Amino acid sequence: MLFLKRFSELRADFADEAILFHDELRAGTRTELGCKWTPMGHRPLAPVRIGYENTYLYLTLCPFSGQGYAAFLPHLNSEQFGWFVEQVQACVGPKSLFIADGATAHRIDLFDERKLIFERLPAACPELNPVERFFKEVRKQLKNKVFDCLQDAQSRIQVIVEGLFAEEGKVISLTCFPYLKNTTLLI
Numbered sequence: 001m002l003f004l005k006r007f008s009e010l011r012a013d014f015a016d017e018a019i020l021f022h023d024e025l026r027a028g029t030r031t032e033l034g035c036k037w038t039p040m041g042h043r044p045l046a047p048v049r050i051g052y053e054n055t056y057l058y059l060t061l062c063p064f065s066g067q068g069y070a071a072f073l074p075h076l077n078s079e080q081f082g083w084f085v086e087q088v089q090a091c092v093g094p095k096s097l098f099i100a101d102g103a104t105a106h107r108i109d110l111f112d113e114r115k116l117i118f119e120r121l122p123a124a125c126p127e128l129n130p131v132e133r134f135f136k137e138v139r140k141q142l143k144n145k146v147f148d149c150l151q152d153a154q155s156r157i158q159v160i161v162e163g164l165f166a167e168e169g170k171v172i173s174l175t176c177f178p179y180l181k182n183t184t185l186l187i
Helices: 002-011 078-091 130-142 150-166 170-175
Strands: 019-028 054-061 068-073 096-100 116-120
Touching (some): 002 116, 019 130, 054 130, 054 150, 068 078, 068 150
Parallel strands (some): 019 096, 096 116
Antiparallel strands (some): 054 068
16 A cells, blocks of 8 residues: 555656556466366367576556567566666656566666656565556467477567557556556545
8 A cells, every 4th residue: 555655646746658667577488378178078288398498578668658668688687677777768758757576686776867767566566567467468378389499489479569569559458557547546
């Protein structure tokens, strides 16, 4: 509840288009299994590959406008995160709010405070991050898929992400949570 109160205070200082949420999606050559329908008495068959190659999709999006910034990077660490933040800072307006979880890679010293103001989400509260809802849609389309190499996985994820952003209003309908729209009710 403290974050919601803090968010409502912060929201007064920023335009809706200047509020950004961030998270990373780990994906790779390991098959993510999902539910499959089969006739009663038959075992569901699904191709599986136990792979150990991973990539990270870094994604920052604005739930109010549906605009996003994304990149595939090989690791989740402060160096890679710092590079990504630089790219986002180059694209955003004069002052934006950047909200992310408390991962150790998310360091405040990587931000130019004149461009991006960094705010952490509370620990163990992924339900407050709208990017998690976006990733749920991505993962849904990756279920039971086998990728022979990391490039295949990245290509498929890129197609999914581009499709979600291309669909009119899809990102906003997925990510603009009621608590974001109705912050005035929290004060």
